[in-house]
Amino acid sequence: MAATKRLTQRDIARLAGVSQATVSLVLNGAVSAEGRIPQETRERVNKVIRETGYVADPVARRMAKGLNRILGVFTYEPAFPSAQADFFTPFLLGIEEAAQELGYDLLLLTGAAAGKQRKIFGNNTRLRLADGCLVLGREFDRDELARLVAGDYPFVAVGRRDDAGGPVPYVGSDYASATADLVDQVRRLGHTRIAYVGPSEGAESTIDRWAGFSGAIAGLHVVAHIPDVGQRGDKNLDFLLASGATAVFFTELADAIEVEEAARRRGIEVPDALSIVVLGNHIRAEKPGRRFTSFSIPREAMARGATEMLVRRVEQNAPIEQILLQCDPVEGETLGPAHRTSLKTRP
Amino acid sequence: MAATKRLTQRDIARLAGVSQATVSLVLNGAVSAEGRIPQETRERVNKVIRETGYVADPVARRMAKGLNRILGVFTYEPAFPSAQADFFTPFLLGIEEAAQELGYDLLLLTGAAAGKQRKIFGNNTRLRLADGCLVLGREFDRDELARLVAGDYPFVAVGRRDDAGGPVPYVGSDYASATADLVDQVRRLGHTRIAYVGPSEGAESTIDRWAGFSGAIAGLHVVAHIPDVGQRGDKNLDFLLASGATAVFFTELADAIEVEEAARRRGIEVPDALSIVVLGNHIRAEKPGRRFTSFSIPREAMARGATEMLVRRVEQNAPIEQILLQCDPVEGETLGPAHRTSLKTRP
DNA sequence: ACAAAACGCTAATACGTATTAGCTGTTAAT
DNA sequence: ATTAACAGCTAATACGTATTAGCGTTTTGT
Structure with a gap:
């Protein structure tokens, strides 16, 4: 079946005029002290190996030694x-x-x-x-x-x-710490009404972000939590504005982008009227749009x-x-003090 | 080191009161017709396998088969x-x-x-x-x-x-055919003066595009060929306009984007005043900008x-x-008839 | 009743490498 | 001169599976 027989140590041995065992010994380093094979023989074997391009079959290697690198x-x-x-x-x-x-x-x-x-x-x-x-x-x-x-x-x-x-x-x-740090930063900037867009359960990465968030919100009001991801930006923005939140945490960059664009269309200033924080970075997407405040994942x-x-x-x-x-903080330009928005009236 | 010795077919064989060979035969399907092992024995072996959770060692499997897969x-x-x-x-x-x-x-x-x-x-x-x-x-x-x-x-x-x-x-x-098809399309739309931005030699993909292009231009005038890639869009656009070309073929999407943007800035309509064709597509970059007429590479x-x-x-x-x-054509929106531009005066 | 065929299974071997025990010929020690 | 040590190699084996040849037993055919 197989197209061409693979070269084996036996082939090398025949070509070098030694035994298969010798080839193996030469191959596996065995400092000239260890296995007692003189330089001359080593070179003869190595020459053949070089010329033929032989490589030990990794499967056989693993079979014999249990390791194949x-x-x-x-x-x-x-x-x-x-x-x-x-x-x-x-x-x-x-x-x-x-x-x-x-x-x-x-x-x-x-x-x-x-x-x-x-x-x-x-x-x-x-x-x-x-x-x-x-x-x-x-x-x-x-x-x-x-x-x-x-x-x-x-x-x-x-x-x-x-x-x-x-x-x-x-x-x-450490998503939890990185998220908590962002919450602290938001608090220090005077925000009191915050929102979270993203699920609170699922994979560990999701849970960690939520845990970091909810463990750090002492003294803050979580006025909105939208667990669904991938909704229309306008819809999310409506909901967020109605809640009176002044700072929003997003688990998904895509959602943040949509909301930011929706805000821009309506003349709502980011971060003056609404601060946006993203819990993690993506590789791309750094180029075109707004630079979001977030943290970088050291992938x-x-x-x-x-x-x-x-x-x-x-x-x-x-x-x-x-x-x-640790995740390094990314300062970005979408998180600011809560001045203006704190005047907002509530229904 | 290892907590417990791995189970082998020998172990299974012993537990089921058969030989290792039988275990292997049972494992490898061998429709009951093939290897003639009665249902009763099969079940006995399978029972042990199920109870012990035995899985054949893939290393040994591949070793025996002679293919590493x-x-x-x-x-x-x-x-x-x-x-x-x-x-x-x-x-x-x-x-x-x-x-x-x-x-x-x-x-x-x-x-x-x-x-x-x-x-x-x-x-x-x-x-x-x-x-x-x-x-x-x-x-x-x-x-x-x-x-x-x-x-x-x-x-x-x-x-x-x-x-x-x-x-x-x-x-x-088949870059050559795909390119030739685009040239034909350009001809059918009434263009007579065309240009090519991209090298004519280098790797096979480059050569094929150029071959497809130059083999299909009968009856057309190639009024400009800019072999250098990655130049400023304005510079390229100047040159192209001066040549009187009404349709331009680009090998690089990036160049096409730059020229299109430069044209837009100057109020030159694409494709009304200038048609742009790209010889291949990129994965990204589909989103933000103009949808170029091109062909898709079935990568x-x-x-x-x-x-x-x-x-x-x-x-x-x-x-x-x-x-x-075959490369499928991508209609895009940057190739149009040559009407208006044919009126252009020439120096 | 006896040979032939079919059945149900197993022994033996190959796969390619690593490794250990051991063999041969030379050199050193006493 | 004999033994011991050693250098330089090789034969043999293990690893776990797949596969083939073949063995003993039962069934079938006539």
Whole structure:
């Protein structure tokens, strides 16, 4: 079947006039002190390897040694649709850079398509092909996560994850603190009536933002909460204005953009009449529009950190860690003092 | 280290009172007709499998089968920095989808490299980790391509490639025909004086566009050709107007956008006073501006096709194929009849 | 009743690498 | 001179699965 036979160590051995074992010994470093193979032989073998472009079969490697210096990457949503691409691209960049530095290759595990969401554990799990696995996605399958936690296969999640029958190793970012900091800033600017546009439950990232928000609102009035995302800007704006809010927190940049545009059309000044805060940044969209007050998610650093953690677990069997990285505040130009708006009359 | 030894078929066999071979036969479907194992035995084995939660080790599976079911994805430019991401993302999406359907995982060789252009050979013998490899990028290294063609490692290029010491297997798209169709359309609309903004040589995609253009211009006057890309829109517009062209072909969307904006600023109507045609589409940028008349490059389909072709080559040793996909026309709103402009006086 | 066929299963082996035990020939030690 | 040590290699085996050849037993055909 297979088009062309793969080169094997036996082939190399024949060409170099040594045994397969010798080829393996030469390949696996074994400082000339260790395995006692003279420089001359090493060079003869290496020459053949160079000339033929031989590389050890990673599958056989993993079979024999249990390690193949490959890290798996599993994404719960397809990694590259343009809608998702913005989401995964910075993570992949960070993973790739870290993996390269650490001497690992990356295997994108395509998993099993199971309707809308993918599955790691399909009929034939390919999970163990790599030495360990990074898992990313907006929303994880809780049962699968529990299976991963229960198993002994090394993995690390990118993004915080709740316990799933045990602690989940992850490198995430601290949405809660970052959100709380923005709330504090809003308070310091004199706002008392605030609103929240975005869900309060769902994935961990959602929960964290809401937790940071609701844990920091002492002394403030949450006069509106619109849990639905993706509604028309005008409708949202109507509701927000009616509530008397002077500062609004958005979980979705797209919603913020719509409301800001609606406000601009009506001559409502941002931030003079209405302050807008976005809980996180997107990669794009920085260009054209308004620069929103928000915080930046250190996606690349998360990915690097997760990769390094995974390698620690693979190579040194390091204990499970859970790391949260800070989100840097983005000052933007959509948050201002609450002066004028505090005069607004209420029905 | 590992908490508990992994279950193997031997364990299952012992528990079910059969041999390892029987377990394997039961696992691998083998319709009850095929391998002649009675229902009763099957059920006994399956029961144990269910109770223990056994899953076959994918590494050993692939080892035994002789195929790793891994496809390499090599890009000549780093794929994930956001600058390049727009270019590669749709291709990667197509590859990912096709690979998933075909049961392959993807080895990502898409990272940064030492030099300016990345090399397949040299350090990156790692390509051979995979069963075969997809190669993509704006510009290929000709020598490397020749080496690939000469070697017996299965690969397929995404995008048409000239022969390199032999035919290169590829799935590309037919820029020449698509461009020629646009030229015909322009002619039918009464234009006689046309211009071309973009290089006439370089990578295959460039050459194909130019070939399609110059092969279809019978009866038309090419009154301007600006081979340089990325110039200021005003400068280009000056030149184009001075030439008396009524329809302009752009290879780069960015150039077209600049010229269109410059025209708008000066009150020159598009397409009434000047028709603009773009030879290909970009993923983004559809949103904000003008919808240009152009053709759409079936990037995802190209990638899918290339992946399928590669799998054919890997699994069935299929012969080299070269496939060009059609580009669908995009009507847009920047190409119109040449009425008014034909009145333009010439110096 | 006896050979032939069918059935139900297993032993043996291949896959490509890593690794350990051990073999051969040379050199050093006593 | 004999033994011991050592250098330089190789044979053999394990890893877990898929697969083929084939073995013993039962059924079928005549």
